Amino acid sequence: MRHIISVMLENEAGALSRVAGLFSARGFNIESLTVAATNDPTLSRMTIVSVGDDNIIEQIVKQLEKLIDVVKVIDLTATEHVERELLLVKIDVNPNTQADIDRQIDQFSGKIIDVSEDTYLIEVAGQSKKINEFLDSLDASKILEVSRTGVTGVCQKREG
Amino acid sequence: MKLNGAQILIDCLKSEGVKHIFGYPGGAVLHIYDALNVCTVIDHILVRHEQGAVHAADGYARTSGKCGVALVTSGPGLTNAVTGIATAFTDSIPMVVVSGQVPSPVIGSDAFQEVDAVGITRSCVKHNFLVKNADDIAETVKKAFYIATTGRPGPVLIDITKDATIAETEYEGYPKTIKMRSYQPEVQVDAEQIKKAIAIIEKAKKPIIYSGGGSVIGNASKALTTLTHNTGFPITQTLMGLGAFPATDKQSLGMLGMHGTYESNMAMHDSDCIITVGARFDDRITGNLEKFCPYAKIIHIDIDPSTIGKVVGVDVSIIGQVNDVLQALIQSLDTKKLENIDSWWKQINDWRSVDSMAYRTKQGVIKPQTVIEALYEVTKGEAIVTSDVGQHQMWAAQYYPFDKPRRWINSGGLGTMGFGLPAAMGAKLADPDRDVACVTGDGSIQMMLQELSTMLQYHTPVKIININNGYLGMVRQWQEFFYEKRYAMSYMDALPDFVKLAESYGHIGIRVEKEADLKPALIEAFKQKDRTVFIDILTDPTENVFPMIPSGAGHHEMLLAGRDEMASTNDSGLNLV
Ligand SMILES: Cc1ncc(C[n+]2csc(CCOP(=O)(O)OP(=O)(O)O)c2C)c(N)n1
Numbered sequence: 001m002r003h004i005i006s007v008m009l010e011n012e013a014g015a016l017s018r019v020a021g022l023f024s025a026r027g028f029n030i031e032s033l034t035v036a037a038t039n040d041p042t043l044s045r046m047t048i049v050s051v052g053d054d055n056i057i058e059q060i061v062k063q064l065e066k067l068i069d070v071v072k073v074i075d076l077t078a079t080e081h082v083e084r085e086l087l088l089v090k091i092d093v094n095p096n097t098q099a100d101i102d103r104q105i106d107q108f109s110g111k112i113i114d115v116s117e118d119t120y121l122i123e124v125a126g127q128s129k130k131i132n133e134f135l136d137s138l139d140a141s142k143i144l145e146v147s148r149t150g151v152t153g154v155c156q157k158r159e160g
Numbered sequence: 161m162k163l164n165g166a167q168i169l170i171d172c173l174k175s176e177g178v179k180h181i182f183g184y185p186g187g188a189v190l191h192i193y194d195a196l197n198v199c200t201v202i203d204h205i206l207v208r209h210e211q212g213a214v215h216a217a218d219g220y221a222r223t224s225g226k227c228g229v230a231l232v233t234s235g236p237g238l239t240n241a242v243t244g245i246a247t248a249f250t251d252s253i254p255m256v257v258v259s260g261q262v263p264s265p266v267i268g269s270d271a272f273q274e275v276d277a278v279g280i281t282r283s284c285v286k287h288n289f290l291v292k293n294a295d296d297i298a299e300t301v302k303k304a305f306y307i308a309t310t311g312r313p314g315p316v317l318i319d320i321t322k323d324a325t326i327a328e329t330e331y332e333g334y335p336k337t338i339k340m341r342s343y344q345p346e347v348q349v350d351a352e353q354i355k356k357a358i359a360i361i362e363k364a365k366k367p368i369i370y371s372g373g374g375s376v377i378g379n380a381s382k383a384l385t386t387l388t389h390n391t392g393f394p395i396t397q398t399l400m401g402l403g404a405f406p407a408t409d410k411q412s413l414g415m416l417g418m419h420g421t422y423e424s425n426m427a428m429h430d431s432d433c434i435i436t437v438g439a440r441f442d443d444r445i446t447g448n449l450e451k452f453c454p455y456a457k458i459i460h461i462d463i464d465p466s467t468i469g470k471v472v473g474v475d476v477s478i479i480g481q482v483n484d485v486l487q488a489l490i491q492s493l494d495t496k497k498l499e500n501i502d503s504w505w506k507q508i509n510d511w512r513s514v515d516s517m518a519y520r521t522k523q524g525v526i527k528p529q530t531v532i533e534a535l536y537e538v539t540k541g542e543a544i545v546t547s548d549v550g551q552h553q554m555w556a557a558q559y560y561p562f563d564k565p566r567r568w569i570n571s572g573g574l575g576t577m578g579f580g581l582p583a584a585m586g587a588k589l590a591d592p593d594r595d596v597a598c599v600t601g602d603g604s605i606q607m608m609l610q611e612l613s614t615m616l617q618y619h620t621p622v623k624i625i626n627i628n629n630g631y632l633g634m635v636r637q638w639q640e641f642f643y644e645k646r647y648a649m650s651y652m653d654a655l656p657d658f659v660k661l662a663e664s665y666g667h668i669g670i671r672v673e674k675e676a677d678l679k680p681a682l683i684e685a686f687k688q689k690d691r692t693v694f695i696d697i698l699t700d701p702t703e704n705v706f707p708m709i710p711s712g713a714g715h716h717e718m719l720l721a722g723r724d725e726m727a728s729t730n731d732s733g734l735n736l737v
């Protein structure tokens with residue numbers, strides 16, 4: 001199953017490589033990984049999407065907790081949570097396809113953030129599933145470049 | 161007080177109670193050596209190879225229970241130390257390794273003797289630090305010792321840039337306490353889990369205690385012995401756990417696993433309740449996981465939550481210091497409520513009567529097992545025995561019954577050839593009044609031979625028992641069993657004259673070729689209280705380690721010497737490591 005694991009860790013040099021190293025050394029898979037500072041400048045928040053059965057996810061969580069720099073690990077998937085991802089995609093447009101594409105962007109609440117003579121740069125935010133669907137809805141031969149941030153998320157309760 | 165970083169470091173180590181540092185100098189640590197040179201309370205042992213320094217610190221730590229300390233320079237100093245660090249990490253040994261680093265302004269420029277120490281060691285340390293500022297040294301040292309010695313212990317590396325050791329700064333003394341929000345090793349034993357465990361124990365008709373290295377490292381020997389005696393349960397111990405419960409006690413079934421006793425493995429297989437104490441279901445223990453302990457409810461006691469359910473699913477886990485958990489069990493257990501296990505013991509005694517440790521002697525050759533038995537006799541079972549890695553290691557574990565913890569010092573997890581000799585040196589420094597024997601092989605001894613020189617310089621007299629079978633015996637055994645006797649590279653033809661070699665290092669060398677000379681030679685060697693003696697014993701070149709669980713087999717499918725012929729080819733054997 002797909003799990004979103006949120007990791008609060010000391011904002012120290014090398015902390016990111018400890019987590020990345022752990023995943024490769026133990027053969028855990030990473031679908032995406034994002035990391036940035038939080039409101040507390042001494043803490044970073046990392047969000048990892050991984051796929052594995054319950055035993056593997058349990059091991060991932062425990063091994064993360066064992067890292068000295070890690071302050072807290074939450075398996076967001078185990079609670080009510082919100083996940084978001086941001087997509088930037090550049091596509092070919094021409095007068096024939098433009099109307100269709102405009103409609104699709106609308107349907108996915110996307111935004112056109114840059115327009116050139118024959119390209120669009122589009123931004124879509126939402127769950128990864130929605131972003132996949134949006135990309136699927138485009139004509140693959142017209143996609144020039146895709147950049148996704150990977151998932152970030154928080155749990156909905158007051159205390160995470 | 162204004163001090164430079166190196167002086168601060170040494171004061172911190174002093175305040176931490178460090179008495180011995182094993183190390184080797186180089187450019188990046190010259191300031192540290194300069195400060196160490198005027199320190200009168202810390203003895204520095206100048207090894208001949210950085211791997212030797214770390215193994216010696218490791219042997220010191222395993223013997224004394226204290227934190228081992230090693231000091232190495234940047235670049236090759238650090239990379240030489242890595243094998244030692246990984247060895248300590250795999251066996252959860254508390255250790256602090258200080259390495260020099262190039263000056264911070266040139267980090268990342270491929271400077272002379274620069275390696276990314278923190279990067280190289282990341283996966284084989286409990287934690288590591290890069291210190292670039294003299295102001296950070298004191299707190300980092302405090303943290304390093306705290307992390308290394310608490311929770312599940314392990315090695316911690318402090319990589320210090322040369323400029324940080326040179327810079328002068330205001331030093332306010334070594335911190336008395338340390339708190340880390342991201343590391344809280346203290347755990348309260350969960351009474352609920354104790355209750356659940358006891359419910360299983362009370363119903364057990366075929367219980368067994370399976371104890372590992374955690375019982376030794378966690379100083380839980382006394383509690384383990386009490387629990388075992390109170391319950392009357394049989395106990396089996398892993399290679400790493402030997403000595404935590406006395407091997408000569410009648411409740412002890414000996415070691416379990418690949419080369420464990422028949423009774424231990426059969427009892428594990430048939431058991432309905434396994435109390436796992438500080439052990440981690442290593443592949444050398446479990447054999448084929450699909451056939452592992454099919455009838456048992458498993459209770460798992462460990463300080464490290466990540467060991468729970470990692471290999472084998474368990475019914476009840478109890479997280480905590482092994483000693484605390486055992487105390488809680490002892491207190492809560494009403495032994496009157498336990499099932500009668502007489503018939504279980506009867507079954508176990510039947511297995512025992514198979515006498516799986518029996519071996520056939522041969523006229524005219526010395527059997528390696530006989531050597532270990534003689535060593536046991538001559539040292540009255542009271543020596544600290546370190547070992548290298550190979551067949552001799554298994555024979556030492558099998559034929560020298562350890563009755564006390566911290567007497568059996570070996571690289572169980574990583575299986576590092578070369579560990580034995582420097583570890584013996586560390587053990588001797590930790591416990592100078594006790595006999596220390598290093599059981600080694602003709603292959604292993606040559607991996608850290610240079611430490612013979614250190615041992616002369618620092619007067620650490622140990623007795624080196626070289627089981628000289630003229631082979632990388634363990635490799636040869638596997639090639640015999642699993643590779644149709646194709647002996648690729650396992651024959652050591654060009655062995656040195658070990659007697660002369662020992663003598664050239666200033667030690668005594670004795671060669672034993674006949675069984676009749678064995679015991680007299682050992683007696684003579686151990687009489688030499690203040691000399692290192694190298695006893696080179698020519699043993700049966702083709703002897704194999706039995707009993708053995710062949711790969712793919714379960715605990716109940718052991719091969720016994722004499723009874724079973726090992727199939728000479730076994731495809732699944734090829735998958736084993
Ligand atoms: C550093 C290292 N390299 C290789 C091995 C693989 N290995 C395990 S046992 C062994 C043979 C050891 O030979 P020896 O020391 O003579 O012991 P014996 O098995 O003959 O008793 C080897 C090569 C190892 N454990 N460690």
Ligand SMILES: [Mg+2]
Pocket residue numbers: 550601602603627628629630631632633
């Ligand atoms: Mg050999």
